[in-house]
Amino acid sequence: MPIDQRRINGPDVSIPYYIYSNLNKKSDKIKHDFNIRNDKRSNNEMRKIFLKTGIVSQAKGSAYIELGNTKVVCSVFDPRELSNRNGYCSQGEIYCEFKFAPFSCQKRKIHQQDAEEKQYSLILQRALEPAVCLHEFPNFQVDVYAMVLDNAGSSLAAAIMAASTALANAGVPMFGLVTASTIGIYDNHYLMDPTDTEEVICNTQPDNQDDFNHGIITLASLAQHNQVSEVFLIGSIDTNSIIQATEILTTVNKDICPVLQQCLVKTIMKLHN
Amino acid sequence: MDKNKDIIVCVPGQRLCISDKVNIAGPGTYEQQGYIYSKLAGLVKLVEKENTRTVEVHGITEQSIVPAPGDIVTAMVTIVNQRFCKCSIKCIGDIVLTRPYRGILRKEDVRAIDKDNIQMYKCFRPGDIILARVMPMTEGHTYQLSTAENELGVVIAHSEEGVAMIPINWTQMQCPKTLRKEFRKVAKVIPEHVIADQ
Numbered sequence: 001m002p003i004d005q006r007r008i009n010g011p012d013v014s015i016p017y018y019i020y021s022n023l024n025k026k027s028d029k030i031k032h033d034f035n036i037r038n039d040k041r042s043n044n045e046m047r048k049i050f051l052k053t054g055i056v057s058q059a060k061g062s063a064y065i066e067l068g069n070t071k072v073v074c075s076v077f078d079p080r081e082l083s084n085r086n087g088y089c090s091q092g093e094i095y096c097e098f099k100f101a102p103f104s105c106q107k108r109k110i111h112q113q114d115a116e117e118k119q120y121s122l123i124l125q126r127a128l129e130p131a132v133c134l135h136e137f138p139n140f141q142v143d144v145y146a147m148v149l150d151n152a153g154s155s156l157a158a159a160i161m162a163a164s165t166a167l168a169n170a171g172v173p174m175f176g177l178v179t180a181s182t183i184g185i186y187d188n189h190y191l192m193d194p195t196d197t198e199e200v201i202c203n204t205q206p207d208n209q210d211d212f213n214h215g216i217i218t219l220a221s222l223a224q225h226n227q228v229s230e231v232f233l234i235g236s237i238d239t240n241s242i243i244q245a246t247e248i249l250t251t252v253n254k255d256i257c258p259v260l261q262q263c264l265v266k267t268i269m270k271l272h273n
Numbered sequence: 274m275d276k277n278k279d280i281i282v283c284v285p286g287q288r289l290c291i292s293d294k295v296n297i298a299g300p301g302t303y304e305q306q307g308y309i310y311s312k313l314a315g316l317v318k319l320v321e322k323e324n325t326r327t328v329e330v331h332g333i334t335e336q337s338i339v340p341a342p343g344d345i346v347t348a349m350v351t352i353v354n355q356r357f358c359k360c361s362i363k364c365i366g367d368i369v370l371t372r373p374y375r376g377i378l379r380k381e382d383v384r385a386i387d388k389d390n391i392q393m394y395k396c397f398r399p400g401d402i403i404l405a406r407v408m409p410m411t412e413g414h415t416y417q418l419s420t421a422e423n424e425l426g427v428v429i430a431h432s433e434e435g436v437a438m439i440p441i442n443w444t445q446m447q448c449p450k451t452l453r454k455e456f457r458k459v460a461k462v463i464p465e466h467v468i469a470d471q
Contacts, residue, residue, distance in 0.1 A: 174313075222286065264314045265282050
């Protein structure tokens with residue numbers, strides 16, 4: 001690992017302690033009861049959502065979302081000029097940056113963006129672009145920064161919802177609000193809004209079965225117009241399961257949309273008085 | 274509570290009404306498949322006219338204002354050379370911008386007469402505050418400015434002593450401390466109380 005000149009250098013290598021905590025366990029297989037989840041939810045139940053706008057004073061628009069224990073802060077800044085561009089563009093641009101805080105995951109994250117965070121930044125940008133009226137600010141760029149404070153599963157879906165609310169709070173013209181949700185698939189079980197433990201289970205394939213259904217699907221959609229803006233899939237899932245999971249996610253996104261609307265209406269009523 | 278009866282609050286993507294000959298989509302809204310939808314989170318205003326009614330949505334935050342052709346802007350001169358000078362646009366009308374935009378003022382747009390004999394260093398200096406009008410955009414990343422009017426030009430300039438100079442005619446300004454005269458393209462600024470009388 002190269003020495004970082006801009007930070008205090010700690011040890012070259014450090015390994016989290018929890019890797020050694022299961023050494024004495026006899027059974028290697030993962031035990032999980034799919035009929036009852038660890039937090040007493042049924043398989044098609046979302047976690048509680050808390051959403052609030054206007055929490056970052058320096059930003060033009062901001063939003064904070066809690067999805068169970070997952071906590072994400074999103075900031076939107078003023079449209080700014082693209083200084084290094086010479087041609088004229090009739091469309092504006094959205095720049096998205098997705099970042100996990102170093103303390104947000106079980107394994108400590110570094111300060112720079114790694115490959116997963118860069119991928120999530122592109123997914124966040126693709127999810128928001130169909131909803132924003134880019135032709136209203138030609139030749140300008142809107143900056144969106146999403147920071148995950150606590151990653152307890154479904155962080156990408158929470159960041160998409162927070163970014164959509166922050167853009168509406170900033171006064172950026174939009175065709176509609178974007179809602180997103182995540183589903184985990186393990187054999188015949190569909191776990192709505194998985195936690196980080198359930199995400200690990202759904203990403204694991206049993207040793208003795210080759211064509212085992214497992215994976216995670218995140219779907220973002222404009223629920224008011226029945227339009228899907230982004231689908232992100234990890235794992236090995238057959239076609240029928242994908243279709244069924246997509247229908248479940250679309251229905252859940254439509255159910256989440258009133259939460260975003262009520263949060264914005266509350267903000268407008270507070271500012272109007 | 275009576276005030277809240279007349280308030281119509283909407284969020285982006287919310288359907289407002291049918292788009293027909295009576296209901297017309299105004300700013301902050303868009304039409305799609307025969308309906309008017311909202312683009313912003315804010316309050317709905319209905320502007321009644323003779324036979325039509327315009328539906329508008331006003332956002333809660335102040336809009337990010339982009340200069341449009343024809344606007345009077347306040348800018349600060351940053352770089353001066355023989356053919357043009359570069360400016361930083363600070364205000365649009367009475368509204369202070371949160372982020373400055375870049376403008377360019379060409380030699381041919383400084384004044385309306387005697388264009389061939391203009392010398393840029395006798396019209397502007399770096400640090401001057403000028404009033405200018407935005408021209409139609411030709412380059413993608415810079416706003417074209419023009420001061421080819423009597424009311425446009427330098428309004429605030431500082432001398433070498435750092436004192437704000439006083440305009441004495443339309444081409445010169447004088448330092449009240451050292452009485453030294455400098456050349457500027459001076460704006461004919463009308464006092465505000467005179468405007469109020471008109």
